[in-house]
Amino acid sequence: MTADEIQAMEDKQVPKGKIDLIGVGRLGLRIGINLIQVHRGGPKVIGAFDGQEISGGDVIFTLLGAEIGEKKPDFLKRICTHDEDFRKIESHCEYITEENIDLIDGDVVIIVIAGGNTISTASEIIKHAHKRGAKTIGTAGIFGFGNEDIEIKDISEYDNTNPAIEELRAQGITENHLIITTHKLIRDNEPVTPYTLDEVAEIITMNALKLLRDKYD
Template sequence: MIIMVNENITELEKKLVPKGTVSVIGCGRLGIRVIMDLIEVHRGGPLQIFAYDGANIAKNDIIHRKYGAKIGENKAKFAEDFFSDKVVAVCENITIETVQSIKGDVAIICIAGGDTTPIREAIIKHCEKNNIKTIGTNGVFGIEETVKVGDAIYSDGPVNYVNIENEGHIVVGTGRYIRDGAPITPYILDEISKKMIIECLKIINKINK
């Protein structure tokens, strides 16, 4: 049997190239998953990823160590070293004073630990002013919970504590609070990362056509 090869396939493949820039703010258990998933996108995905984090890898950062990281390495620098063709490390934590350094088409907010509300609000406001689309979390706790995607304005969960004035900030999560007593499980983080990537790719494909 003779199989006819479409001569346009090569030309179509050439069009499926990386495009756009994504800033991942926080390279912890969720952030490193997001970065690795973005790196793996083939025939598309972002052209460049800025990884922001000033923290170093600790013994309990199991996901980083699975990828070969050494204890004491900076988390953002590890991501850059893992795939420097695409990832640029910014080895500092984003603060209200440095929020202006966030750039690109999409900012994925993966910061955690302590009260992150003020810096989340600052990031979202900065991005809104600079036409950068934002994606964040809305509860990462859970065992069997469904991971939901929605606009922050219309979502229930920890995001309700963040002062968001306008539509457009996408949130992904279980809607569970730390007070609920559920753990943070790797499979929930995997699902959150997956859905964040889907939303990110939708944005990149739309704004770069």
């Protein structure tokens, strides 16, 4: 292989496109850090959306040097030390509503919002992304002690036993949306463990990168 051929391959493996991360909580932060660290490819821009401030209970944030009261997307932007010509974080310190949904313009949209019933918000984000031709990934229950089988596949491939998935279907999301789940929900009275979050974040990152690569191949 010649030097020119090697250079041509290196030139191809540069950051391209944009991944939007909707929710920068305990799971979203992990995904964001994974995406920041990707070498030889990955997104050029990461859009981070969350209106919440960091509190004392956000231990993964404070362990990494976050300040109490700091906005979560701003913290992700702060720890991304790349030159912005290589990779940058667009920090949006706000929750997604009908008024600002057009800010979501990534090639891949990762939806990891939590707290209360988030199905209606997630469904509107998915519909908006699909209209733009973007690919989407979301969760449908990631509770469990840590020995669960984590499953990821298109929403059309799941049966009708997961109520979170059924709620999304009732909102009109029936295909072309990847869902990751342990099939454990808040009703099962099991915790969300950091090692499950680590594994879920890894799987979401891998699949988001594949979707992004497919967009630009």
